Amino acid sequence: xxxxxxxxxxxxxxxxxxxxxxxxxxxxxxxxxxxxxxxxxxxxxxxxxxxxxxxxxxxxxxxxxxxxxxxxxxxxxxxxx
Amino acid sequence: xxxxxxxxxxxxxxxxxxxxxxxxxxxxxxxxxxxxxxxxxxxxxxxxxxxxxxxxxxxxxxxxxxxxxxxxxxxxxxxxx
Amino acid sequence: xxxxxxxxxxxxxxxxxxxxxxxxxxxxxxxxxxxxxxxxxxxxxxxxxxxxxxxxxxxxxxxxxxxxxxxxxxxxxxxxxxxxxxxxxxxxxxxxxxxxxxxxxxxxxxxxxxxxxxxxxxxxxxxxxxxxxxxxxxxxxxxxxxx
Amino acid sequence: xxxxxxxxxxxxxxxxxxxxxxxxxxxxxxxxxxxxxxxxxxxxxxxxxxxxxxxxxxxxxxxxxxxxxxxxxxxxxxxxxxxxxxxxxxxxxxxxxxxxxxxxxxxxxxxxxxxxxxxxxxxxxxxxxxxxxxxxxxxxxxxxxxx
Numbered sequence: 329x330x331x332x333x334x335x336x337x338x339x340x341x342x343x344x345x346x347x348x349x350x351x352x353x354x355x356x357x358x359x360x361x362x363x364x365x366x367x368x369x370x371x372x373x374x375x376x377x378x379x380x381x382x383x384x385x386x387x388x389x390x391x392x393x394x395x396x397x398x399x400x401x402x403x404x405x406x407x408x409x
Numbered sequence: 410x411x412x413x414x415x416x417x418x419x420x421x422x423x424x425x426x427x428x429x430x431x432x433x434x435x436x437x438x439x440x441x442x443x444x445x446x447x448x449x450x451x452x453x454x455x456x457x458x459x460x461x462x463x464x465x466x467x468x469x470x471x472x473x474x475x476x477x478x479x480x481x482x483x484x485x486x487x488x489x490x
Numbered sequence: 491x492x493x494x495x496x497x498x499x500x501x502x503x504x505x506x507x508x509x510x511x512x513x514x515x516x517x518x519x520x521x522x523x524x525x526x527x528x529x530x531x532x533x534x535x536x537x538x539x540x541x542x543x544x545x546x547x548x549x550x551x552x553x554x555x556x557x558x559x560x561x562x563x564x565x566x567x568x569x570x571x572x573x574x575x576x577x578x579x580x581x582x583x584x585x586x587x588x589x590x591x592x593x594x595x596x597x598x599x600x601x602x603x604x605x606x607x608x609x610x611x612x613x614x615x616x617x618x619x620x621x622x623x624x625x626x627x628x629x630x631x632x633x634x635x636x637x
Numbered sequence: 638x639x640x641x642x643x644x645x646x647x648x649x650x651x652x653x654x655x656x657x658x659x660x661x662x663x664x665x666x667x668x669x670x671x672x673x674x675x676x677x678x679x680x681x682x683x684x685x686x687x688x689x690x691x692x693x694x695x696x697x698x699x700x701x702x703x704x705x706x707x708x709x710x711x712x713x714x715x716x717x718x719x720x721x722x723x724x725x726x727x728x729x730x731x732x733x734x735x736x737x738x739x740x741x742x743x744x745x746x747x748x749x750x751x752x753x754x755x756x757x758x759x760x761x762x763x764x765x766x767x768x769x770x771x772x773x774x775x776x777x778x779x780x781x782x783x784x
Contacts, residue, residue, distance in 0.1 A: 335687055335759035336770050385692035387755065401689060401757075405773035408686075408717065408758030409591075409671050409729060409749055416540055416612035417623050466545035468608065482542060482610075486626035489539075489570065489611030490524050490582060490602055490738070502657055507650030510670050514725055517674035520667065520745075523657050527664035527736065578661055589674065591749055592780075598667075599742050633739075 329394070331358075333372075334403035337379065340372040355381050355390045358400065373402075380405055410475070412439075414453075415484035418460065421453040436462050436471045439481065453483075461486055491558070491566050493550045495541065497573040502580055509567050509585045516564040516587035520594040522602055528577040533617040539581065541572040542610035553604040561597040563588050568601065570611065603633045638705070638713050640697045642688065644720040649727055656714050656732045663711040663734035667741040669749055675724040680764040686728065688719040689757035700751040708744040710735050715748065717758065750780045 332345040352358035359376070362369040373379065381388050382401040394400070413426040433439035440457070443450040454460065462469050463482040475481070494500075502523055510519045526537045550568050557566060563586055570582040584601045588594040613624040641647075649670055657666045673684045697715050704713060710733055717729040731748045735741040760771040 332689070334689055334757065335761070382689070382692055382757070385689070385695055387696075401692070403689070403757065404759065404770065405778075406754055406757055407760045407771045407773050407777075408688075408756045409753040413542075415542055415610065416614070463542070463545055463610070466542070466548055468549075482545070484542070484610065485612065485623065486631075487607055487610055488613045488624045488626050489541075489609045490606040501654070503650035503654030505650075506653045506668065506670075507648070510649055510672060510727065511725070513672055515674065517672050519670040519672065521653065521670075522738065522742070523653075523666040523668075524738075525657060525660055525664050525666065527662065578658070580657065591669065591671075592746075595669070595742065595746050595749075599739075602738055602742075 329397065330399045332399065332401045334401065336404055337372050337402050341368055350394075352394055354394060355383070355388065355392050355400065358394060359390065378404060410478065411480045413480065413482045415482065417485055418453050418483050422449055431475075433475055435475060436464070436469065436473050436481065439475060440471065459485060491554060492568075493547065493554060494569045495546050495550070496569070496571055498571070500569050500571070500580065500583070502583060505567070505569065505583065506585065509565065509587070513564060513587045515589065516594075517589055518591040518594040519585060519587045520591075520598040521583060521585045522598050523583045524581040526575045526577050526579050526581055529615065529617065531617075533619065534577050534615055535618065536616040537575045537577075537581070538614040538616060538621075539572045539575070540612045540614065545610050546570070549609045550605070553601060553608060556604070557586070557597045557600050560600070561586075561588065561593040562590060563593065563597055566597065566601070568605070570605070570609070572611065600637055603630070603637065606630045607634060638701060639715075640694065640701060641716045642693050642697070643716070643718055645718070647716050647718070647727065647730070649730060652714065652716065652730060653732065656712065656734070660711060660734045662736065663741075664736055665738040665741040666732060666734045667738075667745040668730060668732045669745050670730045671728040673722045673724045673726050673728055676762065676764065678764075680766065681724050681762055682765065683763040684722045684724075684728070685761040685763060685768075686719045686722070687759045687761065692757050693717075696756045697752070700748060700755060703751070704733070704744045704747050707747070708733075708735065708740040709737060710740065710744055713744065713748070715752070717752070717756070719758065747784055750777070750784065753777045754781060
């Protein structure tokens, strides 16, 4: 599974994307796995209300299933326009 | 007093402006005077709901006073933009 | 603030670019452009716009002043033509600039609503069948009630 | 309909002119332009816009499709830049065309409201004192509730 990070999430984790092998069934389970890996992940994912998630480039929710998903993206609320 | 006409009011009366001597104290009195003059005026002023009036280039009402007014304009509802 | 009433065509692109480039405090620029639209039968030859010289400028100035009082604008522009225009030609434009996009949008809508029903312009459509004055729409008068 | 996501600057005047000239059925064209605004202290050196290639185009297409379903539009245009921009540079523009001015205005506001909070762009401000990510505003999220 490809996991991609943008804006300050990318900066805190220190990389723009990575390939992961995971058994996580939902986004939340993936977040718990990441938090447990290293301090920088724990910091980046400390406040989920400040984060958004997209599954295969569609905005989604933290309780969504990862079934069939190939790309998960984490980023802060968007500030376009 | 200068009286000016625009759009179909101008076309029905047949002239864009005229100088009048009048004792009319209100716009309505002036309208009555004009209606009494000739058929083309009576026709142009037959339905006041289809007309607007400006006094010295400010939108006004048919019951407004003509005291101190030098230019009266009659025209249909505006269609700018 | 600039208000222009003119017979000549205006350059929408150049006016928009110049207006936006002059804004250093605003983050938001909104423009509205009115274009001569053909009628349903496609028979419109020409749109003639008559106006009331003198009153037109005063009425537009008043509408612009009211918009500036009501919204936090850093600049505004109104250009309105009179005379004869063929389908596709631009009749008029307004532009507003503000720090806040909602202010720029609302002020532009306000300018348009008032300009439609309170500035002394009258449109006449010339077709193959003759000429006819465009009737004012009740919906345009009603639009003023929202402000 | 045209949607462009690009690093390069765009020519607001030329884009606006081209868009308006292409309209023969619409009487109303509305544009919105977002410009890099300096901060209160005037210390902004550069605004950097990051985006999510692939998702950005899909998100803008979806927002545009929703606007076209909801309003009677004859055309619409979205251009959004990413990369580095200095104060005064244009970040993005939208343009809408309709027979009805209210449709053109509302659709442009809708595009802007959704683009602000639903298209994957992130702004970072670089000043003499360092760099800071622009926080999303609650008011931008709240703006969506009116549609």
